[in-house]
Amino acid sequence: MAGMTATHPGLLNGRYRMDERIGAGGMGEVWRATDVVLGRPVAVKTVLAALADDEDFTRRFLAEARAMAGVRHPGVVAIHDFQHGPDGAYLVMEYVDGEPLSKVLTRYGRLSAPATLHLVGQATNALHAVHGRGIVHRDVKPGNLLVRPDGTLLLTDFGIARRDGATALTATGAVIGTLSYLAPEQVLGHPATPRSDVYALGVVAYECLTGRRPFLAENPFAAAMMRLSQPPPPLGPEVPAPVAALIERALAADPEARWASAAAFGAAIAQVAAALRGTVAPPPGAEPTVVQQRTPTPTLIEPGNAATVVVTPTPSPSGGAPTVPAGFVARDGYYVPASPMCWGGLVIPGGLGRTPKRYRPDEEHYWETFAAGELPEDAVYLRQEELIEHPVVAAVCNARVLAACSRDPRRTVGWELEPWPVQLGRDRWIFHCLAGPGTGEWFGTEFG
Numbered sequence: 001m002a003g004m005t006a007t008h009p010g011l012l013n014g015r016y017r018m019d020e021r022i023g024a025g026g027m028g029e030v031w032r033a034t035d036v037v038l039g040r041p042v043a044v045k046t047v048l049a050a051l052a053d054d055e056d057f058t059r060r061f062l063a064e065a066r067a068m069a070g071v072r073h074p075g076v077v078a079i080h081d082f083q084h085g086p087d088g089a090y091l092v093m094e095y096v097d098g099e100p101l102s103k104v105l106t107r108y109g110r111l112s113a114p115a116t117l118h119l120v121g122q123a124t125n126a127l128h129a130v131h132g133r134g135i136v137h138r139d140v141k142p143g144n145l146l147v148r149p150d151g152t153l154l155l156t157d158f159g160i161a162r163r164d165g166a167t168a169l170t171a172t173g174a175v176i177g178t179l180s181y182l183a184p185e186q187v188l189g190h191p192a193t194p195r196s197d198v199y200a201l202g203v204v205a206y207e208c209l210t211g212r213r214p215f216l217a218e219n220p221f222a223a224a225m226m227r228l229s230q231p232p233p234p235l236g237p238e239v240p241a242p243v244a245a246l247i248e249r250a251l252a253a254d255p256e257a258r259w260a261s262a263a264a265f266g267a268a269i270a271q272v273a274a275a276l277r278g279t280v281a282p283p284p285g286a287e288p289t290v291v292q293q294r295t296p297t298p299t300l301i302e303p304g305n306a307a308t309v310v311v312t313p314t315p316s317p318s319g320g321a322p323t324v325p326a327g328f329v330a331r332d333g334y335y336v337p338a339s340p341m342c343w344g345g346l347v348i349p350g351g352l353g354r355t356p357k358r359y360r361p362d363e364e365h366y367w368e369t370f371a372a373g374e375l376p377e378d379a380v381y382l383r384q385e386e387l388i389e390h391p392v393v394a395a396v397c398n399a400r401v402l403a404a405c406s407r408d409p410r411r412t413v414g415w416e417l418e419p420w421p422v423q424l425g426r427d428r429w430i431f432h433c434l435a436g437p438g439t440g441e442w443f444g445t446e447f448g
Contacts, residue, residue: 011036013083016044016092032095035080041095042080049088058084065091068156070133075126077146077156096154101204102142109357110211112423113243114380117273119145119153120205124266126155127201131194131262138192140200141181142207179220180213184253187224195255198265202250202258206232209239214251227253242272322374325430334373334396335430336405340445341369343420343434364441367418367434368448370405371396375421375429387419387431397433405447412446 011017016033023030028047035042051057062084069079081092101119105111111119123145130137137144137155144157179187183199186192206214214232217223232251235244246268252258259265328335342365344357359365373396379387387393397419403409412435420432436442 012044012046012090016042018044033092035092041097043077043093043095045091045093047089058089061089061091067133067135068093071130071135073126073129075122075152075154076129077154093156096146096148096156098146098148098154100143101145101147101153101208104147105142105207105211111208113209113240113276114273116205116208117243117269118151119147119208120201121266121269121273122153123155123201123204124262124269126153127194127197127262128266130155131197136192136194137197137200138186139178139181140197140204141178142204143178145204179224180215182224183255184227185255187228193255194261195258198250198259198262199252199255201262201265202247205247206235206251209235209243209247240276242275246272322428325372325424328372332404334371334401336371337369337448340448341432342445343367343369361445362443364443366441367436368445369420369432370412370435370447371401371433372430373433375431379431380421380429387421388417393419393431397431401433402435407446 012033015035015037017036018031018033020032021029022032022043028045028051031044031046033042033044034040047057047061062082065079065082068077069082072078077096078094079091080094083090123140127137127140139157140155144155146154146156148154181200181203183192183196186196203213213223215223215226217226231253232248235247246265250258250265259268324330324335327338327341329338340361342359342361342363344359344366361368373392376390376392379390379393382390388397397417399417402412402415402417406412415435416438418434418436420434421429422432423429435446
């Protein structure tokens with residue numbers, strides 16, 4: 001490997017021990033490594049030897065290092081070192097214990113609206129810091145957004161970033177960026193601006209909410225051309241109207257019609273998240289497109305055996321206690337499944353919600369619902385590790401109720417317990433109490 005020394009054959013430049021390759025592409029590799037001098041984990045981005053000899057590519061690689069090093073923000077991956085010489089080139093970065101958002105979406109399909117706002121809001125903060133340094137990222141996409149286990153998000157990969165006033169390293173009119181996330185003006189070969197990054201982040205948000213990009217065609221180029229002549233398909237009724245309005249504005253074809261900046265987009269996200277929680281009223285004079293848009297019919301999302309079924313919830317005829325959710329029966333102040341409810345893995349890093357996938361009892365699964373209850377408003381946006389400590393949740397998700405719901409309580413002693421929030425329409429949430437043996441996937445059912 002480039003940069004290995006004779007005195008330290010296992011070290012890059014005599015300092016960085018290359019522990020595990022965590023990524024590879026057409027330009028090089030990314031390694032999890034250890035800085036043996038400072039005793040800390042780092043990520044090392046190496047360049048293929050053939051590219052290291054290319055003067056233009058080397059200039060771009062150095063520009064990435066300088067662009068990232070110039071931004072000091074907790075949401076932007078930090079740069080520690082850069083080297084270029086006869087043995088090759090490499091970039092040493094902060095090691096992020098997490099995974100790209102693209103992998104999260106591949107594994108889970110789509111995210112809930114609160115989870116999406118949580119992640120995209122963090123990305124707007126990172127982009128605001130980047131734009132404040134006169135830098136346009138130009139390649140915002142799920143693969144360049146890293147999610148830590150605690151749910152924090154970091155922006156990375158400034159390989160095609162452009163600083164205001166910098167000399168272009170590509171031909172005039174060249175399309176730079178990942179086609180599926182390019183703003184219309186980039187598709188036309190016009191210079192990217194901070195609003196181009198806002199558009200790309202809007203595509204990311206759309207993908208988080210729906211599990212697909214807004215424009216689909218036989219190839220990425222055709223999909224890129226579609227956005228020049230048509231608006232993105234509307235988000236479905238399961239997406240709260242204020243959230244949809246946020247994303248629709250970010251995806252406006254005309255840059256002037258988008259959010260004026262990443263900061264403005266982030267402020268609107270925070271406002272909508274607070275309004276949906278009911279904790280903060282929209283400020284006077286707020287733009288109606290942020291919090292007052294179409295009003296879809298409230299929906300109840302009930303996971304089915306193979307797919308999610310959307311039905312209209314039935315209010316209590318007396319206006320008192322809520323009706324028992326579909327698939328449950330009432331018992332002793334909580335709900336129990338009318339038939340077995342078995343699930344795969346249910347949380348992404350940081351405990352953020354997603355639409356769960358239901359399995360038959362004879363299929364491998366991790367969890368089974370043994371009870372459920374009404375989720376109080378003040379618990380809706382708690383993290384997973386905080387949710388089980390809420391008194392209303394703890395009163396149902398506990399060993400006593402687990403034993404009461406078990407077909408044979410002796411077989412479920414010591415099982416792991418997890419609460420899982422599920423939204424029923426716009427204003428009602430319940431929580432599933434999940435249990436599993438903690439030994440991985442298993443077959444069968446113990447409840448229902």
